[in-house]
Amino acid sequence: MRQVEWNGVYPAVTTKFKANGELDIPTFLKNIEFQVKAGIDGVVIGGSLGESSTITHDERLELAKAVLESVGAKIDVILNVAEGATHNAIELIQRASEIGVHGIMLLPPMMYKPTDEEVLEYFISIAQSTQLPIMIYNNPVDYKIEVTIEMFGQLKEIENINAVKESTRDISNVTRMKNHFGDRFKILCGVDTLAMEELLMGADGWVAGLVDAFPAETVAVYRLVKAGRIDEALKIYRWFLPILELDISPQLVQNIKLAEVITGIGTEHVRAPRQALKGDERLRVLAILEKGLATRPQLPDYLNI
Template sequence: MKPNWIGVYPAVTTKFFEDETLDLKTFSYNIDEQIKAGVHGIIICGSLGENSTLTYTEKLELLTAARETIADRVPLIIGIAENITRMAVSFVKEAAGAGADGFMLLPPMRYPSDERETLHYMHTVADATDLPVMIYNNPVAYKTLVTIPMFKDLAQNAHFESMKESTGDIRYMTDIINELGNRFKILSGVDDMALESLLMGADGWIAGLVDAFPRETVVIYELAKQGRIEEAREIYRWFYPLLHLDVSTKFVQNIKLAEVATGLGTEYVRQPRLPLIGEEREHVLKVINDSLAKRPVLPQI
């Protein structure tokens, strides 16, 4: 199913057992619950999906499991986060054959490439497939900023259809729209800036806390698009302490704890990540439990 890059696209977590092997049953269960809640697409093997700790084979296992679960109900996007260009090219070819509907492409990992290198990498990987590609712009985490001149260059390549905007600067999105119009679909990639981004013209929301709170996330999006701003803002303000958990170096652990609290996952992570302990864990659990105690009744949409 071809993605239209509009709506809520959960960046789903990768589920593990305690011994760090893949828990495909829980992984598939969460994806199914996301779709039942009304999301518009699924993204696997992103940053929240612990892409950097997964083997090539495991990524394809997750893709196969997700494909079987989704069964063409929504588009399936897989993250590409590789260190070597030829490995990224090989992977997009294999993933396309295994059922991916599109790709979320990060700049080269580990090596902070310059503008020429970043563009060469992105064009080379995108040109290796006929599937559509979303550019993931997250200089805060990955130290490589895709600038507006770079987006203008990438706009000449029809494979690039959308962008995940994760600079953390709401002004940047407006600059992009002013410079490039509607050439790219824009999806907000920062949970606690999502409503602001939607109101300023974003087409969708690549969400993290949606993994634990799928229906609330979808309702906020739908209310915003319907112009029911007061209702969207009320739910968003309730959600906000939880959404802050996405903007942290421990965002994977945080969101997995939230998934446990809502019955949608486990907290097992893969090393070098470790489960939260002590005051850090207690703080996150307090945020989650305080929010659950005040969980709102959602309006009809």
């Protein structure tokens, strides 16, 4: 079993579709190849950006298998699990384990506002059903369920719950987690617009969105920060921020897929009920992207620092 370190940049990759709605595996893998060349450390498949709510278990496993066969020896391949029933999550994770997935990103129970006790039992039952390492996704802003410090205090006893995707939008939560648990949980920022700030506060990694279109710039920011070259990272990050803000939108999938088109490593096809951007909103997003491309910074040799 591959040892997942939960360090570095983990793109939350988009799911590529053909115009008829079928999976587009060649285009999906083209994007993955660009990510790997830029120096990413792993990918998260079938997350919110991967249009999790519209793809089947079979499809997300097909995507994972394609990545495992293509670059699985080079990067961590993490499958997102967002289910409403414990047994459905366990079944999906068992199938993921059978094809060789390296780890799991696990959301609280979906489609129902559970109690803290129910969330904990869900996480613990699933973790005990598998040997795969697990990263908990803590996003109370979008999913209305917070995994609190007290809850993590109970989860720390579960050996294969190793990390958290920190999306509370509260930068102080990085320090709060470090103060309570030291290095027991790896912390990966899950909000593009707070990434450099959370890395400076000690976050171990970045589950990124706009990396799907701008992989080199994303990895450069991460590696420069970790190398202590803050001024260089900040210059890139300040250029990047107007683009990164496209991640904190209800249309983040459409925004980022349009960005992938602009940078030549994706398509805009989405699954209904989503629709591609149009009208004034499309023009607004295009203007942000085009300005960014026109002023794209020269990157240092970040892969060798």
